[in-house]
Amino acid sequence: MTDLTPVTFTATDLDAIAGHEGRVAVIVTPDGKLEQSARRANRLTKGAVQRFVDSEGFAKVKPGQVTSFAWPVGMAAEALDVVCLARNHAVEDARKAGSALGKLRGGKAVLLAADGARRVAEVAFGLVMRDYDFSAHKTDAKDSDTGVTVMCSKPDEAEAAAAPLMAIADGAFMTRDLTNEPANVLTTTEFANRLVEMKNLGLDVEVLEEAELEKLGMRTLLSVGQGSDSPSKVVVMQWNGGETGAAPLALVGKGVVFDTGGISLKPAAGMEDMTMDMGGAGVVAGTMRALAKRKAKANIVGLVGLVENMPSGNATRPGDVVTSMKGDTVEIINTDAEGRLVLCDVMWYAQDRFEPAGMVDLATLTGAIIIGLGHEKAGVFSNNDDFCNAFLKAADTENEGAWRMPLGKAYDEQLKSRIADMKNVGGRPAGSITAAQFLQRFVKEDTPWIHLDIAGVASVKSATALAPAGATGWGVMALNRLVADGYETE
Numbered sequence: 001m002t003d004l005t006p007v008t009f010t011a012t013d014l015d016a017i018a019g020h021e022g023r024v025a026v027i028v029t030p031d032g033k034l035e036q037s038a039r040r041a042n043r044l045t046k047g048a049v050q051r052f053v054d055s056e057g058f059a060k061v062k063p064g065q066v067t068s069f070a071w072p073v074g075m076a077a078e079a080l081d082v083v084c085l086a087r088n089h090a091v092e093d094a095r096k097a098g099s100a101l102g103k104l105r106g107g108k109a110v111l112l113a114a115d116g117a118r119r120v121a122e123v124a125f126g127l128v129m130r131d132y133d134f135s136a137h138k139t140d141a142k143d144s145d146t147g148v149t150v151m152c153s154k155p156d157e158a159e160a161a162a163a164p165l166m167a168i169a170d171g172a173f174m175t176r177d178l179t180n181e182p183a184n185v186l187t188t189t190e191f192a193n194r195l196v197e198m199k200n201l202g203l204d205v206e207v208l209e210e211a212e213l214e215k216l217g218m219r220t221l222l223s224v225g226q227g228s229d230s231p232s233k234v235v236v237m238q239w240n241g242g243e244t245g246a247a248p249l250a251l252v253g254k255g256v257v258f259d260t261g262g263i264s265l266k267p268a269a270g271m272e273d274m275t276m277d278m279g280g281a282g283v284v285a286g287t288m289r290a291l292a293k294r295k296a297k298a299n300i301v302g303l304v305g306l307v308e309n310m311p312s313g314n315a316t317r318p319g320d321v322v323t324s325m326k327g328d329t330v331e332i333i334n335t336d337a338e339g340r341l342v343l344c345d346v347m348w349y350a351q352d353r354f355e356p357a358g359m360v361d362l363a364t365l366t367g368a369i370i371i372g373l374g375h376e377k378a379g380v381f382s383n384n385d386d387f388c389n390a391f392l393k394a395a396d397t398e399n400e401g402a403w404r405m406p407l408g409k410a411y412d413e414q415l416k417s418r419i420a421d422m423k424n425v426g427g428r429p430a431g432s433i434t435a436a437q438f439l440q441r442f443v444k445e446d447t448p449w450i451h452l453d454i455a456g457v458a459s460v461k462s463a464t465a466l467a468p469a470g471a472t473g474w475g476v477m478a479l480n481r482l483v484a485d486g487y488e489t490e
Contacts, residue, residue, distance in 0.1 A: 004128050007149075007166070012152065017037055017075070018074075020076060089117075095399075098123040099130040121165055124150055180470055188255075191278065191281070210233070219323050227262060250356035251361075251362070252360070253282070254281060254361075257306060265311060286475075300483060303349070305346040316335055330423070331418075340438050343361050351447055360479065360482075364454055380403060380452060381433075381450070
């Protein structure tokens with residue numbers, strides 16, 4: 001797994017600014033006030049920082065932005081980074097500043113002279129989140145032996161504040177690693193093995209193999225993977241940090257490690273991106289890791305359905321009828337609408353076994369959600385306003401884009417089948433909504449439920465605020481916030 005950039009918090013040492021050989025970062029307020037360390041850097045560079053602050057260019061600098069000076073005269077550093085931050089800056093600006101520093105780091109040691117700035121832990125979090133590089137399969141990749149030192153007035157407090165944030169970052173990195181991995185590496189077996197390894201964090205992890213899934217009646221899930229040599233699996237992860245016997249929050253993830261579309265084969269162009277079709281399961285795994293590492297005082301169960309959708313002589317055909325664990329029959333119209341077949345069985349199992357206080361499923365489910373919301377927001381569907389609003393608030397707090405989409409009985413007409421209880425697709429109109437309507441049929445009446453269609457946000461071509469191009473880890477921060485705000489005991 002990709003390691004986090006090591007961060008150390010120490011007391012402010014003005015002499016260290018002159019001799020540091022990597023990158024030195026100092027803070028200047030938007031109104032041009034130089035903090036203590038910035039004044040020290042200004043003297044070393046014979047007034048260069050003050051000249052920049054007095055220039056017309058500084059007037060265009062916004063809070064959270066960083067301006068860099070290469071090989072500053074009078075300092076041993078390769079670069080001097082001037083960070084613009086207000087004294088009472090927002091969390092978003094702190095993370096933005098950290099992200100900018102992470103983007104610039106380039107494997108070099110960073111000395112961040114934060115002095116008495118607020119939210120230095122959030123700055124460090126932004127830096128660590130942005131300083132991610134998936135290089136596991138590059139032969140010329142070099143491990144950085146450098147880290148980040150944050151000098152501040154209260155290092156012990158900053159370190160304590162950073163600890164849970166680094167647990168979240170570690171979870172997000174796991175999600176990114178899983179989503180970035182090629183399918184010949186991240187098979188269903190390898191995925192399950194990586195989850196089993198989290199037992200050492202205190203998670204209770206069990207793997208349900210095909211024979212048990214067949215016995216349970218998970219035939220819609222099994223139908224997706226039956227054309228592949230990789231065995232289908234369901235992995236159950238439990239974190240019991242809350243009150244004994246209290247109903248858990250259930251997180252359910254779609255884990256299609258590669259999606260060819262099955263017999264309804266996808267076009268060749270772009271199929272290589274289907275390694276990310278297990279993104280929902282990746283978010284569940286990363287969230288469970290974050291919760292365990294920060295020892296969340298809540299009961300959470302994470303369940304992921306791991307399959308590979310391949311065409312073969314044994315693959316499910318369009319027109320086949322399969323029976324779900326619930327007992328409903330499904331006519332398979334399109335084998336490329338496979339994610340809902342995985343989720344519906346795992347969702348029913350989660351409710352049957354755990355009787356959760358609420359259930360959130362996540363899936364890179366439809367291309368239609370990308371047409372509707374682009375790559376900025378995930379689609380949110382729910383049967384419970386309070387539950388949905390709590391998640392939307394959590395996502396907004398963490399600046400992870402999410403937008404509520406409608407549900408309604410009228411859309412069920414598109415799922416009617418002539419020969420079975422339902423079809424697995426409802427046609428092109430409202431494709432994301434009919435997919436959610438399909439899933440809602442497997443939600444028990446008394447279960448608060450949220451469906452997150454993350455097809456547009458799980459992996460992107462351009463860098464986001466806290467992640468480079470590729471897998472984003474979207475959802476780990478929002479779900480962690482949802483748990484922290486609504487499910488943790490005192």
